[in-house]
Amino acid sequence: MITSYVHEIVRGTGSLLAGMKVTIKAMLSRTQTVQWPRQYLTLPQRFRGHIQLVPVESTGYPKCFACGNCARTCPSKCITVKGKKPEGAKKKSPTTFLLDFTKCSLCGLCVESCPVSALGFSKDYAMAGPSRQDFAEMDLLSSLASPFSTQASKEKDHG
Amino acid sequence: MKDINLLHIVISLLGIMGMVSLNAVLVVWLERKTAGRMQFRHGPMEVGFHGILQTLADGIKLVSKQLVAPSHADTALFIMAPVVSLVPIFVAMMPIPFSATILAHETDTGLLLVIALGLLNTLGILLAGWGSDNKYGLLGGTRAVGQILAYKIPLLLTVLTIVILAGSFSLREIAMSQNGLWNAFMQPVAFLIYIVCIVLETNRSPFDMAEAESELVAGFHTEYSGMAFSMFFLAEYSYMFVAAALATVMFLGGWHGPILPAPIWFILKVYFLLFLMIWFRWTFPRVRIDQMLMMGWKVLLPISLINFLITAVVLAL
Numbered sequence: 131m132i133t134s135y136v137h138e139i140v141r142g143t144g145s146l147l148a149g150m151k152v153t154i155k156a157m158l159s160r161t162q163t164v165q166w167p168r169q170y171l172t173l174p175q176r177f178r179g180h181i182q183l184v185p186v187e188s189t190g191y192p193k194c195f196a197c198g199n200c201a202r203t204c205p206s207k208c209i210t211v212k213g214k215k216p217e218g219a220k221k222k223s224p225t226t227f228l229l230d231f232t233k234c235s236l237c238g239l240c241v242e243s244c245p246v247s248a249l250g251f252s253k254d255y256a257m258a259g260p261s262r263q264d265f266a267e268m269d270l271l272s273s274l275a276s277p278f279s280t281q282a283s284k285e286k287d288h289g
Numbered sequence: 290m291k292d293i294n295l296l297h298i299v300i301s302l303l304g305i306m307g308m309v310s311l312n313a314v315l316v317v318w319l320e321r322k323t324a325g326r327m328q329f330r331h332g333p334m335e336v337g338f339h340g341i342l343q344t345l346a347d348g349i350k351l352v353s354k355q356l357v358a359p360s361h362a363d364t365a366l367f368i369m370a371p372v373v374s375l376v377p378i379f380v381a382m383m384p385i386p387f388s389a390t391i392l393a394h395e396t397d398t399g400l401l402l403v404i405a406l407g408l409l410n411t412l413g414i415l416l417a418g419w420g421s422d423n424k425y426g427l428l429g430g431t432r433a434v435g436q437i438l439a440y441k442i443p444l445l446l447t448v449l450t451i452v453i454l455a456g457s458f459s460l461r462e463i464a465m466s467q468n469g470l471w472n473a474f475m476q477p478v479a480f481l482i483y484i485v486c487i488v489l490e491t492n493r494s495p496f497d498m499a500e501a502e503s504e505l506v507a508g509f510h511t512e513y514s515g516m517a518f519s520m521f522f523l524a525e526y527s528y529m530f531v532a533a534a535l536a537t538v539m540f541l542g543g544w545h546g547p548i549l550p551a552p553i554w555f556i557l558k559v560y561f562l563l564f565l566m567i568w569f570r571w572t573f574p575r576v577r578i579d580q581m582l583m584m585g586w587k588v589l590l591p592i593s594l595i596n597f598l599i600t601a602v603v604l605a606l
Contacts, residue, residue, distance in 0.1 A: 139588060146573065153327045153572040162329040 167256065178236050179252040181209075183227060183270050190275035193248035195221040200240035200249060208233040209240060216277040223277045231265040301393035305382040313526040317344040319560075320567045327571045354515035359422050362512065366420030371513070371520035374413025377406040378527040385534045386461045388544045388551035399460040400448060403535055407490060410528055411437045414492070414499050414509045417521070421512035429508025432578060433492065433499040439585025440489040443593040447479040447486070450597045451539045453604060460535075464543025473540040478596045480540045482589055487532035487562075488569055489585070491525065495573040496581055503575070533562035 164171055183192045196213020208230035213222040241249045259265060318333065318341055325332025333340025358367050384399030386392040396402060411433050418430020452458055454475065455466040473480045489496045500508035510521050537543060537558040546554035576584070 149572045150568060153568065156329060157323065157326040159329070161326065161331050163331060165331065165334060 170256070173253045173255070177251065177253050177255075178238060179254050180231050180234065180236070180257075180268070181229060181240060181249050181270070182252040183224075183274055184248050184250045185274050189277075191277045192224060192227075192271065192274050193246055194224050194227065194244075195246065195248075196224045197222075197245065199243045199245060203239045203243040205237065205239065206230075206233040206235060214278075219277065224271060225278065227270045229268045229270055231268050232262055298394075301383060302379055305379050305393060308382065309378060309523065309527045309530075312530045313523050314342075314344040314348075316526045316529065316563055316567075317347075317522075319564065320570075323564070323567045324571050348519060351519040352516055356513075356515045356517050359512050361422040363420040363422070366416045367512075368517070370413050370417035370420055371517045371524070372413075373416055374410055374524040375520045375527070377409040378524060378531065381406040381531050382527075384460050385531070386464055386538065386543060387555050389461065389465065391552055392461060395459065395461055398458040400452065400458045400463065400535070400539075403460075403531060404445070404448065407528065407531065408437065408441070410490075410492075410524060413521075413524070417513065418499075418509040421509075423512050425505040425507070425511045426509050429499040429501070429505050429511075432501075432505075433509065435578070435582060436489060436492075436496065436498050436585075439582050440486050440589065443482055443585065443589035444486040444490065446590075446593040446597045447476075447483045448539070450476060450479045450593075450600045453601060460538045460543075464538045464545070467542040468545055471540060471542040471545075473542075476540070476596070476600070478592065479600075480536075482593050482596070483536055483540065484562075484565070485584075485589060487529075487536060488566060489581075491529045491532055491566070493525075493529070493566055494570040495575050497575060498578050498581060501575060529563055529566060530559065533559045533566070536562055 183194055185191060186193050194211075194213075196211050198211050201207075201209040201211050210226060210228040210230075211224055212226040213224045215222050238251070241251065257265070321343065322332040322340070333343035336342040336346045356368075358364055381403045383393040384396050384402060386395075414433040415430040418426040418428070418433070451463060451472055454472065455463040457463060457466070492499050497508075499505075500510065502508075505511070510518055513521060534555075537555060541558045541562075544551035544555040546557075549557075
């Protein structure tokens with residue numbers, strides 16, 4: 131009776147000390163969080179953000195030739211592609227490439243289906259906006275150079 | 290020294306108020322930082338250097354908020370409760386010796402005074418629970434009373450053990466008597482019981498029965514907001530300081546220590562104990578109310594009684 135009483139106290143104290151050892155070790159080890167937005171995480175190679183167009187390295191124009199495979203494959207129908215041939219070129223180039231990110235489920239079927247690997251995943255994870263409309267029509271062309279001169283593309287867009 | 294001078298009292302009270310506020314800012318920051326680091330986070334980082342002014346910013350926010358009293362609350366008690374909880378601190382800080390000469394007011398029974406004033410915190414909690422007309426508040430208040438019955442007797446028995454060792458109730462003389470060997474080494478059992486008791490006394494996890502978020506929403510301060518809430522908060526952290534200061538005086542040799550000046554040693558020891566209490570809070574899960582009472586009556590009380598008797602017999606021989 132009395133031995134089990136003493137045994138209980140000693141065992142309990144031991145387990146408390148073991149717990150304190152765990153927390154002090156955690157306290158002295160590195161923190162796992164970063165000070166966002168001043169620091170960003172380095173994302174893994176295969177991180178899947180929203181899709182983005184891959185440029186041709188030499189020119190900076192999109193590799194995409196507006197075949198529309200991605201738009202057809204997309205299960206959520208959230209990609210809109212329109213394309214024309216720039217003057218003097220053999221292949222078409224996209225004039226419109228819109229992503230409705232409010233519907234996109236990041237499945238990646240568009241990236242897989244692209245015949246020339248013109249689509250990739252971006253590493254942008256810090257996205258926020260005050261309204262849904264901010265992400266309903268994301269213009270993926272805006273970050274790339276355009277093979278159409280601004281004057282010409284305006285004429286073509288507006289007929 | 291014994292005659293009470295009004296100017297002396299006013300200056301000491303101002304000093305104590307500054308001390309209480311500064312201590313709250315520091316300990317809350319230390320608590321949040323420790324909690325963060327123990328969970329692999331940073332804790333507050335934005336306001337001031339590594340978030341050191343975060344508590345100040347929170348305090349300003351709380352001051353600017355309205356105190357809403359529930360419609361059926363006993364308004365007088367509801368408003369009185371945080372005052373009853375906080376004000377005794379200012380008196381309880383008076384006899385604490387930061388060094389042989391730095392203390393606000395010396396009394397022959399300083400130890401008893403501080404422990405008696407510590408009881409008023411529980412009264413404040415009970416008043417808050419009763420006055421706020423809230424079932425969680427009332428449960429928290431009654432739990433605090435059940436808790437005080439369980440820990441005050443072992444606490445007083447360990448204090449008595451130290452008193453018969455030092456031969457005085459004066460905090461200054463108790464600290465002076467440990468010039469060579471600290472009481473923590475002479476009386477390790479009493480020290481351990483006292484450490485458990487100060488966690489119980491300051492209503493901190495794992496014994497925060499009166500607020501127990503997982504069971505009672507926020508317990509006695511469920512209905513409190515704004516400045517009244519921050520007074521409870523201030524009181525909690527100030528009682529931690531007083532309890533840790535008492536432990537330093539009784540067990541860790543007060544201001545005694547090599548090289549550094551005496552007040553620095555005192556503050557260092559107090560903050561070590563405060564860190565220990567924070568460490569407990571972020572390590573141990575909350576015990577159930579029956580487990581806590583069981584521990585108080587069946588473990589702390591008999592062990593402190595036996596320890597007291599053995600000490601008395603050894604001293605008599």
